[in-house]
Amino acid sequence: MFSPIAISLSPNTEKDDLLLALKLLFSPWRWQRGKAIKKLEKEFAQYLGVKYAISFNSGRAAQYLILKSLRIKKDDQVLLQAFTCVVVPNAVLWTGAKPVYVDIEDQTFNLNPIDLEKKITPLTKAVIVQHTFGQPAELERILTIAKKNNLFIIEDCAHSLGAKFKEKFLGTFGKASFFSFGRDKVISSVFGGMAVTNDSQLAKRLKEYQKNLPFPSYFWIFQQLLHPILFNVFILPLYHFFNLGKAILVLSQKLNLLSFPVEKKEKIGQQPKIHPTRLANALAILVLNQLKKIEKFNQKRQQIAKIYEKNLKELPLKLPVIKESSICFRYTIKTPLANKLYQWAKKKGFLLGNWYSNVIDPQGVDFDKIEYKKGSCPQAEKVAKEVVNLPTHPRLKKKEINKIIELLREFFKDEN
Numbered sequence: 001m002f003s004p005i006a007i008s009l010s011p012n013t014e015k016d017d018l019l020l021a022l023k024l025l026f027s028p029w030r031w032q033r034g035k036a037i038k039k040l041e042k043e044f045a046q047y048l049g050v051k052y053a054i055s056f057n058s059g060r061a062a063q064y065l066i067l068k069s070l071r072i073k074k075d076d077q078v079l080l081q082a083f084t085c086v087v088v089p090n091a092v093l094w095t096g097a098k099p100v101y102v103d104i105e106d107q108t109f110n111l112n113p114i115d116l117e118k119k120i121t122p123l124t125k126a127v128i129v130q131h132t133f134g135q136p137a138e139l140e141r142i143l144t145i146a147k148k149n150n151l152f153i154i155e156d157c158a159h160s161l162g163a164k165f166k167e168k169f170l171g172t173f174g175k176a177s178f179f180s181f182g183r184d185k186v187i188s189s190v191f192g193g194m195a196v197t198n199d200s201q202l203a204k205r206l207k208e209y210q211k212n213l214p215f216p217s218y219f220w221i222f223q224q225l226l227h228p229i230l231f232n233v234f235i236l237p238l239y240h241f242f243n244l245g246k247a248i249l250v251l252s253q254k255l256n257l258l259s260f261p262v263e264k265k266e267k268i269g270q271q272p273k274i275h276p277t278r279l280a281n282a283l284a285i286l287v288l289n290q291l292k293k294i295e296k297f298n299q300k301r302q303q304i305a306k307i308y309e310k311n312l313k314e315l316p317l318k319l320p321v322i323k324e325s326s327i328c329f330r331y332t333i334k335t336p337l338a339n340k341l342y343q344w345a346k347k348k349g350f351l352l353g354n355w356y357s358n359v360i361d362p363q364g365v366d367f368d369k370i371e372y373k374k375g376s377c378p379q380a381e382k383v384a385k386e387v388v389n390l391p392t393h394p395r396l397k398k399k400e401i402n403k404i405i406e407l408l409r410e411f412f413k414d415e416n
Contacts, residue, residue, distance in 0.1 A: 003236045005400050006351035007330065008184035010231040011393035012290060012297065018232050020289055024282045025225045032215040034281030040288050041194075044179075047291065048169045050196050052203035054210055055284065059158050059180030059193035061276030063128070064091040066176045066195050069205035070152055072097050072125055079119060079151075080128040081111040082377035083356050083384060086266055086365045088128060088156060093370065094271045100124070103377040107321045109332065109387075110137040112379070117145050126152040131160035131170050133355075133389075134186070134301070134329030135322070139165050139173055154178070157196075161186040162298040164325040171196050181283070183227060183261060184393075186297065186329060187290035189283040190224040191259070213278045221280045223259045230258065240349055262362055269369040293394070298327040301392040304401060305331050308390055311405045315412050318386075330355065330389040338386050341411055350407055353389025 013021075024030060037055055045053040056062045072078060074096035080088055082101040089099035103115040109132040116127065127146055129137050146153045153174030157163075160170045161179055171177035176199070181192030197203050230252055239245030252258045263272045290297075305328035312319060318334040330353055335341060338357070345352050355361060359381045360372050367374060374381070390404055 004239045004349045004351050005391070005396075005403060006236070007353040007389055007391040007393070009236060009351070010183055010188070010190075010228045011391065011395055012184075012188045013228040013232050014293075014395065017286065017289055018228055020286060021225050021228045024285060025222070025229065027282075028218065030285070031218060031221045031225075031282045032280055034284070036281050036284035036288060037279055040279075040284040040291070043288065043291060044194055045196070047294070048171055048196060050172055051198045051200070052196065052206075054195045054203065054206040055279035056193045056195065056210065056213075057216055057277040057279055057283075058087075058191050058275055059178050059182065059185075060087040060091050062178035062180075062193040062195040063088065063154070063156070064094050065206055065209045065276055066154055066178060066197075066202075067091060067095045067097070067126070068209065069202050070126065070154075070175065075123065076125040077121060077123040078126045078128060079116060079124060080156075081130050081132075082359050082372065082380035083109060083132070084130055084156075085356070085361050086262065086269075086370060088130070089360065089370045089372070090266055090269055090271070092128075093269050097125070098123075099371055101372055101377050101380075104132075104380045104383065105138075106379060106383065108135050108137070109133060109320075109383065110135060111142065113138050113141040113145060115377075116142065120145075120149050120151070124149065124151060126154055128154045128156050129174065130156040130158075131163060133320075133332055134160045134163045134327035135320070136160070136163060136165040136170055136325055143173065152176075158182070158185060159329045160327060162294050163327040172198075175199060176202060181287050181290075186327065187287060187294060189286035189290070190227045192279055192283045192287055209276075210278060213276055216274060216277045216280055220259070220274060221282055223257065224280075224283060227258055267362070267364050267369075268366045297394040300394045300396075301328045302326075304328070304392040304396060307401055308405070312408060315408060316415075317408075317412070328392050331392050332387050332389045334383065334386040335388065336386060337411075337415065338388050341388055341408075344411060345407060348407065350404065352404075353391070354387070355389055356384055357387065359384045 076097040092099040155177035158180035176197040
């Protein structure tokens with residue numbers, strides 16, 4: 001078996017998900033419209049215990065339309081943390097508003113309430129609260145600050161489906177929240193997203209936007225259905241077999257058979273036509289299948305995190321402080337040797353994670369275009385140079401976890 005130990009590359013896809021994607025690939029009449037969309041919205045709302053869940057083709061589309069539905073407009077300011085993906089500030093820019101970046105806390109990788117308060121102005125209308133790597137942000141303090149300043153709270157739950165704060169699910173504290181079903185998220189349909197709210201007027205506006213959106217093209221849906229099949233049948237099993245898997249990956253991308261998680265134009269703040277569109281029925285079917293497994297998935301992630309914590313504490317690196325209610329979406333360690341470790345592991349066949357090795361990820365983002373000023377969030381910039389993510393995904397086997405632990409021991413032994 002030549003499959004690499006990887007943190008992403010369709011990590012949630014189990015045998016039943018793969019068979020479902022194959023079946024759907026040959027059922028194009030089910031791709032765009034169908035009953036699965038409303039069923040997913042209903043089951044998602046029931047899972048979280050909220051009144052309304054409205055689906056879109058991506059988390060960034062859900063975020064953008066939440067902002068539009070809250071009447072966020074030109075010259076308004078929206079606060080969000082640095083140490084994030086470019087798609088988050090982009091959704092703000094697409095409304096005409098200005099993203100204002102807030103620094104993070106060193107231990108949690110989440111928004112720092114002290115810096116948040118400093119950056120509020122009369123033009124500030126909303127705060128996007130990211131729960132990084134499934135770790136709850138300091139919601140109590142943030143909610144107090146927001147209430148005092150009459151600001152909307154929008155929760156970014158792209159990493160945190162199933163995580164809780166004070167026995168309540170994340171995504172149920174603000175005016176609205178958004179979730180992602182991206183290729184390497186908590187549950188996955190390669191692309192997909194959900195907007196969630198308890199506010200009837202906001203839900204009405206979101207549903208109106210959804211109703212007037214087109215469905216993605218058949219070819220775009222084909223790309224997403226092909227993704228788990230190519231990765232799990234060809235790319236990963238053949239990854240180190242004379243580099244055949246890598247070659248298939250590169251060729252598939254060149255032939256446009258696989259979509260990219262972030263398009264080139266998004267790195268310069270521009271809006272691709274695909275965001276926003278409606279959630280395709282075929283992708284809703286994939287999400288429904290994974291939603292059934294959410295508790296199993298998250299329990300596995302928490303168990304893996306405990307194994308890392310127990311076995312890595314003697315090494316010269318900084319381990320994350322994990323809250324009990326975190327789902328441990330990625331186990332993120334810190335070391336000044338982060339880039340060296342990442343590259344060294346890659347050469348040995350371990351594809352670890354580098355979220356977010358750029359203060360606004362991915363590599364190649366034009367900071368001027370997304371209005372980020374270097375030096376404005378020094379803690380986030382420092383942390384970005386030190387992070388390496390270890391996988392906690394549900395397909396990870398015990399022997400693979402042990403191999404990762406041994407890999408880290410070997411690396412730091414060589415460094416001493």
